[in-house]
Amino acid sequence: MATQKQGRSHQLLQILLYPLDWLEERTSAPGRSGIVGGIKYFLFRNVPSDISWGHTLGSAALTAFIVQAVTGVILAMYYKPDPNSAYESIRHITDDLWGGWLVRGMHRWGASVFIILLFLHMGRVFLYGAYKYPRELNWIIGALILVLGMLEGFFGYLLPWDQTAYWATVVGVNLQATGPFVGPFLGPVLQGGHDIGPETLARFYSLHMLVIPGALIALIGLHLWLVVRIGVASPPWSPIEAGRPQPGPPPAERKGLVTPAPRGSGVRKR
Amino acid sequence: MNRRQEERRAYYTRYKQDVKTRGRSFFPVAMFHDTVMSLLVVCVIVALAVIWKYSTPHEDPSSSGWLGKLYDEKADPGTTNFVPRPDWYFYFLFYLLRIFKWPESVILGTVLIPTILIVLLIALPFIDVGRERRPLRRPVAMTAAILVVISMGTLTYKGATAKEPLAAENLVLVPQWAQKQGFADNPVAVDGAKIFAQVGCMNCHTYEGAGTSNLGAPDLSSIGKTSNRGVAGFADYVSNPSKFGNNVMPQFQDLGADNLRKLGTFLQSSGNCNPKSSNCPAAGGQ
Numbered sequence: 001m002a003t004q005k006q007g008r009s010h011q012l013l014q015i016l017l018y019p020l021d022w023l024e025e026r027t028s029a030p031g032r033s034g035i036v037g038g039i040k041y042f043l044f045r046n047v048p049s050d051i052s053w054g055h056t057l058g059s060a061a062l063t064a065f066i067v068q069a070v071t072g073v074i075l076a077m078y079y080k081p082d083p084n085s086a087y088e089s090i091r092h093i094t095d096d097l098w099g100g101w102l103v104r105g106m107h108r109w110g111a112s113v114f115i116i117l118l119f120l121h122m123g124r125v126f127l128y129g130a131y132k133y134p135r136e137l138n139w140i141i142g143a144l145i146l147v148l149g150m151l152e153g154f155f156g157y158l159l160p161w162d163q164t165a166y167w168a169t170v171v172g173v174n175l176q177a178t179g180p181f182v183g184p185f186l187g188p189v190l191q192g193g194h195d196i197g198p199e200t201l202a203r204f205y206s207l208h209m210l211v212i213p214g215a216l217i218a219l220i221g222l223h224l225w226l227v228v229r230i231g232v233a234s235p236p237w238s239p240i241e242a243g244r245p246q247p248g249p250p251p252a253e254r255k256g257l258v259t260p261a262p263r264g265s266g267v268r269k270r
Numbered sequence: 271m272n273r274r275q276e277e278r279r280a281y282y283t284r285y286k287q288d289v290k291t292r293g294r295s296f297f298p299v300a301m302f303h304d305t306v307m308s309l310l311v312v313c314v315i316v317a318l319a320v321i322w323k324y325s326t327p328h329e330d331p332s333s334s335g336w337l338g339k340l341y342d343e344k345a346d347p348g349t350t351n352f353v354p355r356p357d358w359y360f361y362f363l364f365y366l367l368r369i370f371k372w373p374e375s376v377i378l379g380t381v382l383i384p385t386i387l388i389v390l391l392i393a394l395p396f397i398d399v400g401r402e403r404r405p406l407r408r409p410v411a412m413t414a415a416i417l418v419v420i421s422m423g424t425l426t427y428k429g430a431t432a433k434e435p436l437a438a439e440n441l442v443l444v445p446q447w448a449q450k451q452g453f454a455d456n457p458v459a460v461d462g463a464k465i466f467a468q469v470g471c472m473n474c475h476t477y478e479g480a481g482t483s484n485l486g487a488p489d490l491s492s493i494g495k496t497s498n499r500g501v502a503g504f505a506d507y508v509s510n511p512s513k514f515g516n517n518v519m520p521q522f523q524d525l526g527a528d529n530l531r532k533l534g535t536f537l538q539s540s541g542n543c544n545p546k547s548s549n550c551p552a553a554g555g556q
Contacts, residue, residue, distance in 0.1 A: 105319025
């Protein structure tokens, strides 16, 4: 009776887990795990036991980015990127649409929160010296994310097509035009002509919602992959900092300390 | 293989070993911390949006709440009372442009310093190659970081509090200019002065002590005498400065030929009409 029950619940579990097994089998290669195995590894991988709230700033920035992506997609459904209707569509979103002010407000303020969190995250990594070997590449990717994040802000600033947006962009584009060699060409290329007009708005819109976000998503993916693969650094002042050479005891003795499960071996000896 | 490479490889191997043996699973504790932080971020963003909306007076949605206006006036390339204000994280660049004056050095603020900052940021792991991670034992890195934070903070604050002249304030000055410069009898020049005061020229140029010197643009109080391009010449220049090799100043061809002629008359009058010289444009405005 009991075994039958166990057998049934086992069967039920098998049925429930079948889609996961199906997915795993179709995303894995012999000897290498697939999507399900990857997620399991992500969730149950070990991290240093002394990590703290400081280590949450990266995922906080990721959350802000996701908020930007979601609210941005919703705004794109109602926004009209041409000078004759851009401003009116923003007013329509803000004043008439149900919850429109909230979505636009979250997108607008989320941008600042995202930039602030990037700076805080960068400050934390700097303080911990976590940009050093073997994490140099991830620091570089992070720096590119910061630069692209700020450019995203620059291109998005014009979209409401109000006075502040327009004139800030006039100044911004003219500043870029002071650059040597490419400067004089950069202005007309960005503007799509000699003035800020319909072509400029379309260009900025395309850069703001396709090109830069695409690049950002790719870089963030790479950044996270490296974080998981290499591992996060312990706080350098932690007494149990992972990787710190143990002071005092000679190497032979230390080996015993790091070898797992001394308890188990003791049992077997007895 | 050199010693440093050996040392850091040993460190990384030891790190992986330590994490494997003494670390703990990401799920649930670390993940819980990340989740709490993420929820906090979403709450802060929603709160900012709510404060932005509900601190704006209902009776006048175009006025400013605690977090600024919901929307500004629609963009108008022709006339304005504009404040070219970028988003806050560009304030430091914005202020750099007040320090470096054009034309010789504006490139320092617009191109050189930002490029150096980006290169330094990206190159940091290759500049600071020591293995030491404890902040107190990295005095050079920490001092540099503190200096960067202080200077960026100061520039951001200065950029945020920099006051742009408002068109309405400049407009009041036009009769004084007309008196002082001696073009009060020429209505075309006076109209030109009003355009000058309103379309944003004074966000970069100074005139008779008013306005802001931005991007190092020159004082225009006696530009008619020093440049002497003539009415049509000035109109031409203002409509498209890049034609004359000036890539910093915006184009103003949207003002239209009539307004540009008035502006040209005003500029040509500046410095030429008191006392009246042969270069002072005639009152007819031809």
